[in-house]
Amino acid sequence: MNGRLILSLLLLTASVVSFSQEKSPRKSKKHDAAITEKGLIKVSVMYPFAEGKTFNMEYYETKHMPMVAGFLGSNLVKYTIEKGLGSGIPNQPLPYMAIGTFYVKSLTEYQAAIAPNRDAIRADFANYTSIAPVILVSEVVR
Template identity: 65%
Template sequence: MKSKFVFVLLVLGTYFSAFAQQKQARGFEAKADVVEKGLIKVSVLYPYAEGKTFDMDYYEKNHMPYVAGLLGSNLVRYTIEKGISSGIPNSPLPFMAIGSFYVKSVTDYQAAIAPHREAIRADFPKYTNISPIILISEVVK
C-alpha cells in the first residue's frame, strides 16, 4: 500500500511539474513577443543585390551589441533578422538582413547616435558591402 501511495505521489509530482514548466514557458513567450504601443522602432534594412555580402556572425556578436550599448536606458530591446525568402515564389530576396532597435524616444536615439555616426559607419565594411536603408517608425499595435 505504501509503495502505491509513493508511486501516485511521484506521478502527480511529475505531472504538476511539467504543467508548471509549460505554463511558465507560455507566459515567457507571450511577454517576449509583446512590443509596447508608442515605442519607436528604428529598422536598419540591408537590401539584397547580386554580389552583395553580409557577415551575420559579426553583425550579431559585434556590430549590433556595439550600437545597442550606445543607446543606454532608452533602448527597450533589439532584434536581428536574417532574410530567407521573398513572399513571392521565385522572386529575389528583398533584404539580406534587418536589425531593429526599439527605443522610448526618437530624440534620445538620435542624440545617442549622432556623436558616434562615423564610428558606426566605419564598422560597416567589417560585415557588409551594402548601404543600409533606415526607417524610423512608431509602434501602433
C-alpha cells in the same frame, strides 16, 4: 448517479480547467507584449539584397549590433536581428539580406545617442557588409 459517471465528470472538469489555465497565460503574454511595445520607436536598419553584395551575419550579431546597442543605453528596450530567407512571393529574389531593429523609448534620446557615434557606426559597416542600409524610423501602433 453512479460512481463511475461522477468520477468521469470530475476528471473531464479537471481536464478542461487545466487546459484553459495552460492556454490563458500564452494569450496574455502575447497581449502584454503588444501593450508594452505600443508607443515605442522602432528603428529598422534593412540591408537590401543585391547580386555580389556581402553580409557577415556573425560579425553583425556579435560585434556591430551590441556596439550600437551600447550607445543607446537605458533608452533601448530591446533589439532584434533577422536573417533574410526569401521573398513573400515564390520564385522572387530575396528583398533583404538582413534587418536589425532597435526598439527605443524616445526618438530624441536615440538621435542624441547616435549623432556623436555616427562615424564609428558607419566605419564599422566595412567589417560586415558591402551594402548601404535603408533605415526606417516608425512608431509601434500595436
